[in-house]
Amino acid sequence: MAVHVLAVLAYKEGDPVTSGCLADSVNTNPVIIRRLLLSLQQARLVETRKGAGAGSRLSRSPQRINLAEIYRAVEGHESFASPQKKPNAGCPVGHCIRKTLDKVFASAESALAQDLKRTTLADVVRAARETCLEAKKQAV
Amino acid sequence: MAVHVLAVLAYKEGDPVTSGCLADSVNTNPVIIRRLLLSLQQARLVETRKGAGAGSRLSRSPQRINLAEIYRAVEGHESFASPQKKPNAGCPVGHCIRKTLDKVFASAESALAQDLKRTTLADVVRAARETCLEAKKQAV
DNA sequence: CGAAATTGTAACAGCATCGATTACAATAGA
DNA sequence: TCTATTGTAATCGATGCTGTTACAATTTCG
Numbered sequence: 217m218a219v220h221v222l223a224v225l226a227y228k229e230g231d232p233v234t235s236g237c238l239a240d241s242v243n244t245n246p247v248i249i250r251r252l253l254l255s256l257q258q259a260r261l262v263e264t265r266k267g268a269g270a271g272s273r274l275s276r277s278p279q280r281i282n283l284a285e286i287y288r289a290v291e292g293h294e295s296f297a298s299p300q301k302k303p304n305a306g307c308p309v310g311h312c313i314r315k316t317l318d319k320v321f322a323s324a325e326s327a328l329a330q331d332l333k334r335t336t337l338a339d340v341v342r343a344a345r346e347t348c349l350e351a352k353k354q355a356v
Numbered sequence: 357m358a359v360h361v362l363a364v365l366a367y368k369e370g371d372p373v374t375s376g377c378l379a380d381s382v383n384t385n386p387v388i389i390r391r392l393l394l395s396l397q398q399a400r401l402v403e404t405r406k407g408a409g410a411g412s413r414l415s416r417s418p419q420r421i422n423l424a425e426i427y428r429a430v431e432g433h434e435s436f437a438s439p440q441k442k443p444n445a446g447c448p449v450g451h452c453i454r455k456t457l458d459k460v461f462a463s464a465e466s467a468l469a470q471d472l473k474r475t476t477l478a479d480v481v482r483a484a485r486e487t488c489l490e491a492k493k494q495a496v
Numbered sequence: 497c498g499a500a501a502t503t504g505t506a507a508c509a510g511c512a513t514c515g516a517t518t519a520c521a522a523t524a525g526a
Numbered sequence: 527t528c529t530a531t532t533g534t535a536a537t538c539g540a541t542g543c544t545g546t547t548a549c550a551a552t553t554t555c556g
Contacts, residue, residue, distance in 0.1 A: 223453055234502065245545050250503065267553025268501035283460065312488035313363055316480055320423065324471040331467035335460050340453065348452035374531065385516050390532065407524025408530035 219286055221252060223341055225262065225274050232271030252290070259289030278337035284329045286337075359426055361392060363481055365402065365414050372411030392430070399429030418477035424469045426477075 224241050225233060235253065239246040253272055256262045261281060264272040274281065364381050365373060375389040382389065393412055396402045401421060404412040414421065 219457060220453055236502080246502090247505090247546075248544065250505090254504080264503070265553080266501095266503050266551080268499090269554055270502055270552090272503095283464075312484040312491065313360055313480065315487050316483040317359060319483075320472070320475050320480070324423075324468050327471035328464050328468040331464045332460070340456055340460070343456040343459075344452040347455050376531080386532090387517075387534090388515065390534090394533080404532070405524080406522080406530095406532050408528090409525060410523090410531055412532095 219283065219337075219340065221249065222256070222261065222274070222278075222281070222286060222337055223344065225272065229278070230273060232265060232269075232273050234271040237271070255289050256286075259285065261285065261289055274337075278341060281337040282333045283335045283337070283340070284332040287329070287332055359423065359477075359480065361389065362396070362401065362414070362418075362421070362426060362477055363484065365412065369418070370413060372405065372409075372413050374411040377411075395429050396426075399425065401425065401429060414477075418481060421477040422473045423475045423477070423480070424472035427469070427472055 220242055221238055224238060235246040235249040238249045242249065253262060253264055257264055260275055262272045263275050264270070360382055361378055364378060375386040375393065378389045379386040393402060393404055397404060400415055402412045403415050404410070
């Protein structure tokens with residue numbers, strides 16, 4: 217969903233868009249959008265002005281925003297393998313496996329981020345435009 | 357948690373372990389373990405016998421089980437970017453972005469799987485043993 | 497200056513998910 | 527036959543996310 221919102225922002229390049237408008241686009245509630253925008257603001261991906269006639273716009277050009285940044289901004293808490301809150305007393309494996317798994321999953325998440333980094337927001341918008349044209353062509 | 361269970365099974369190589377014993381190891385309930393084992397059985401990673409004196413054991417040697425298989429067995433439903441159930445009427449971006457994102461996330465998930473494939477269950481057990489020795493050494 | 501628009505934020509309900517618990521039938525071995 | 531153990535269902539509680547309403551703060555416009 218975050219990508220969707222940012223794609224709309226990229227689409228209306230530069231023009232500030234209100235949370236209400238974005239909410240209509242994503243078919244949800246303005247508050248949801250505003251909560252999402254808070255995360256994106258902290259990640260310096262969007263800038264938001266308050267008041268009448270205000271709204272949000274991208275902080276950078278969409279060529280310079282990659283999906284890894286968006287993912288990190290939204291999924292900020294890396295709750296991947298961690299939810300193991302059990303200290304686990306008597307098991308000989310339990311004590312030591314934790315760090316090992318942390319390493320492995322950190323590596324895996326890094327691989328995922330590396331792959332996401334290859335795609336920019338501009339890429340997504342361009343690809344979306346093309347699939348849209350395809351669809352129209354097939355409709356004819 | 358699935359990795360934890362399988363690691364215990366690898367630890368007691370060959371011996372059938374009951375769900376109750378596994379539950380003690382992971383510090384949870386036998387039923388949780390049994391539900392997890394059902395997924396692992398469908399993935400042909402463990403074999404389970406019923407009845408008295410029964411239990412579960414690995415179907416293959418831990419060298420031939422990699423973490424990507426375990427991940428796939430447990431997180432079977434690839435609910436990564438999909439939860440976009442909104443058809444979204446009036447937005448020019450909404451129609452077309454779906455397929456694009458599906459491609460991107462499929463690629464990212466593949467990258468993650470490729471990385472997980474590099475680690476076998478045997479690797480995890482060995483690394484866990486080593487970190488355990490480290491901890492003991494530091495304690496002295 | 498005053499009104500309108502818009503964000504930030506809180507409070508709350510609804511829903512899905514997950515872990516946990518209890519209970520019980522079915523099965524396999526002693 | 528008796529006992530241990532799995533498979534399975536029903537249920538409860540905690541948690542998290544979405545959606546909704548409400549309201550103060552802020553900014554622009556007339």
